[in-house]
Amino acid sequence: MKGKRDGYISWDEYFMGVAKLSGMRSKDPHSQVGACIVSQDNKILSMGYNGFPMGCSDDEFPWAREGDELDTKYFYVTHSELNAILNYRGGSLEGAKLYVSLFPCNECAKAIIQAGIKTIVYECDKYADSPAVKASKRMLDAAGVRYYQYTHTGRKLELEV
Numbered sequence: 646m647k648g649k650r651d652g653y654i655s656w657d658e659y660f661m662g663v664a665k666l667s668g669m670r671s672k673d674p675h676s677q678v679g680a681c682i683v684s685q686d687n688k689i690l691s692m693g694y695n696g697f698p699m700g701c702s703d704d705e706f707p708w709a710r711e712g713d714e715l716d717t718k719y720f721y722v723t724h725s726e727l728n729a730i731l732n733y734r735g736g737s738l739e740g741a742k743l744y745v746s747l748f749p750c751n752e753c754a755k756a757i758i759q760a761g762i763k764t765i766v767y768e769c770d771k772y773a774d775s776p777a778v779k780a781s782k783r784m785l786d787a788a789g790v791r792y793y794q795y796t797h798t799g800r801k802l803e804l805e806v
């Protein structure tokens with residue numbers, strides 16, 4: 646008897662894949678971050694990537710990392726995780742899971758905790774030594790938000806669009 650096909654992507658590959666696809670929309674020349682929020686029954690609720698708020702032009706606001714503080718992106722950019730939370734218009738995110746390509750900062754951790762998100766699956770933790778990420782982990786630990794690093798399967802996903 647003919648059964649289901651092999652080679653379909655797993656839930657984790659699917660959701661991290663969607664998070665990373667979302668990150669490809671980012672205009673940040675240095676770090677493109679993507680996030681995908683999923684319900685407890687594996688339904689995608691929201692997505693986001695790092696970018697400036699509505700009305701703040703990608704061509705007029707600065708993308709610089711250094712220089713006069715007011716002329717760097719850091720005051721203006723909305724992180725992918727916060728965008729994913731704010732993009733959700735459907736009600737409660739209580740118990741949801743967040744897939745994100747970079748470990749959340751302290752500001753996003755506050756929003757994650759307050760939104761009721763209970764699990765974070767992250768890909769990269771390149772700023773693990775920064776105070777922002779240390780403070781983030783301290784809050785997530787205190788609030789009982791579980792986080793673990795995504796395990797790459799090595800599968801290459803290719804799309805022709």
Ligand SMILES: Nc1nc(=O)n([C@H]2C[C@H](O)[C@@H](COP(=O)(O)O)O2)cc1CO
Nearest residue numbers: 675676678695722724725747748749750
């Ligand atoms: N978790 C995160 N989600 C994000 O969306 N970001 C965004 C903010 C900036 O646009 C960029 C980081 O810039 P850089 O310092 O690597 O050039 O990624 C940053 C972090 C890091 O905590």
Ligand SMILES: [Zn+2]
Nearest residue numbers: 724749750753
């Ligand atoms: Zn953040």
